[in-house]
Amino acid sequence: MRIVVTGGAGFVGSHLCERLLAEGHTVVAIDNLITGSVDNIAHLRDPRFEFIHHDVSKSIYLAGPVDFVFHLASPASPVDYLEYPIQTLKVGSLGTHNALGLAKEKRAGLLFASTSEVYGDPDVNPQPESYHGNVSTTGLRGCYDEAKRFGEALVMAYHRQHRLSTRIVRIFNTYGPRMRLNDGRVVPQFIGQALRGEDLTVYGDGHQTRSFCYVDDTVDGIWRLANWVGDAVVGPGGQVLRDEAMPVNIGNPEERTIRQFAEEILHLVGSRSQLTFRPCPTDNDPMQRRPDISRAREKLGWEPRVPFAEGMQRTIEDLRNRLAL
Numbered sequence: 001m002r003i004v005v006t007g008g009a010g011f012v013g014s015h016l017c018e019r020l021l022a023e024g025h026t027v028v029a030i031d032n033l034i035t036g037s038v039d040n041i042a043h044l045r046d047p048r049f050e051f052i053h054h055d056v057s058k059s060i061y062l063a064g065p066v067d068f069v070f071h072l073a074s075p076a077s078p079v080d081y082l083e084y085p086i087q088t089l090k091v092g093s094l095g096t097h098n099a100l101g102l103a104k105e106k107r108a109g110l111l112f113a114s115t116s117e118v119y120g121d122p123d124v125n126p127q128p129e130s131y132h133g134n135v136s137t138t139g140l141r142g143c144y145d146e147a148k149r150f151g152e153a154l155v156m157a158y159h160r161q162h163r164l165s166t167r168i169v170r171i172f173n174t175y176g177p178r179m180r181l182n183d184g185r186v187v188p189q190f191i192g193q194a195l196r197g198e199d200l201t202v203y204g205d206g207h208q209t210r211s212f213c214y215v216d217d218t219v220d221g222i223w224r225l226a227n228w229v230g231d232a233v234v235g236p237g238g239q240v241l242r243d244e245a246m247p248v249n250i251g252n253p254e255e256r257t258i259r260q261f262a263e264e265i266l267h268l269v270g271s272r273s274q275l276t277f278r279p280c281p282t283d284n285d286p287m288q289r290r291p292d293i294s295r296a297r298e299k300l301g302w303e304p305r306v307p308f309a310e311g312m313q314r315t316i317e318d319l320r321n322r323l324a325l
């Protein structure tokens with residue numbers, strides 16, 4: 001197949017491109033490098049791999065056939081989307097529209113990378129796909145959360161109206177090699193601080209929880225979802241939909257507090273840094289986040305395989321090497 005990956009020079013996108021090449025496909029990565037880097041794909045020297053520097057919030061023209069579009073383009077770290085709120089809203093809305101337009105034109109399938117952030121600061125834990133969320137439209141995270149919620153609605157509209165073959169994956173906190181050292185997400189932030197011997201900056205009281213999934217597991221879930229052809233199901237209003245078009249959570253249900261996570265990082269790095277408590281730079285920091293992965297287990301036969309300590313050691317090694325450079 002010839003497969004397009006928007007956001008292909010980003011953290012998850014670059015691992016997905018690698019997996020698609022390993023599966024024997026031809027890959028076109030489209031990325032404007034706003035938060036990604038060509039360093040992430042420099043090793044993909046393969047005649048079946050092509051990189052196009054383009055902002056997908058503007059029309060996408062591509063010659064030749066396309067069989068599938070993975071739409072991953074979007075800033076994803078709170079620090080990034082606070083810096084680029086308008087670009088984040090544009091790529092989730094206009095960018096998703098353009099990616100859907102490309103898929104429709106080429107009669108290709110499309111998978112949209114959504115997020116656990118559509119659940120906002122959830123009042124149910126763990127979060128099943130049926131939970132409708134608790135998002136503030138006007139809060140600092142709103143530019144990301146609402147763009148992704150709009151994106152999901154648009155994908156469903158294309159599925160309903162144009163019968164496009166679509167998938168929506170709700171990705172929970174994913175970590176691994178190639179995360180940007182300064183992207184502000186808690187994993188590279190704590191590891192970088194521990195490696196440099198600086199204090200680890202815990203926001204709030206550190207009682208908020210997250211559930212961390214290793215990138216290879218996330219990519220495997222995404223790939224399985226793209227390949228899943230389910231049954232017809234009756235959706236809201238009695239309309240018949242494809243089961244595979246309805247959202248699927250992909251994440252690791254192992255939940256820990258941020259304070260506990262900081263202590264584990266100190267231990268894994270072997271660092272004598274201290275914890276320091278700071279106010280959270282965003283409002284509405286979700287207090288709990290843990291995926292209910294029953295649907296992924298049942299429909300995709302998927303669950304995370306890489307243990308926390310192993311995934312973190314691989315990530316620490318990668319960040320250590322890059323810090324040394």
Ligand code: NAD
Pocket residue numbers: 006007008009010011012013030031032033034035036037054055056057071072073074075076077091095113114115116170171172173174175
């Ligand atoms: P990332 O920032 O490393 O990658 C995103 C990529 O998209 C970057 O390479 C960036 O340059 C590119 N991009 C952004 N706007 C673009 C535009 N207008 N045109 C073209 N390219 C553009 O982030 P990531 O962690 O790899 O996230 C990838 C996707 O997965 C995002 O859609 C994100 O919302 C979703 N996601 C990730 C996580 C996670 O924990 N990593 C969790 C939930 C959802």
Ligand code: UDP
Pocket residue numbers: 077078079173184185186187189190201202203204208210258280285286
């Ligand atoms: N966090 C923290 N210190 C940091 C960075 C993040 O305590 O230096 C916390 C943040 O407040 C949140 C959690 O870690 O509760 C995860 O943050 P991240 O930015 O990785 O992503 P989020 O899950 O909030 O989108």
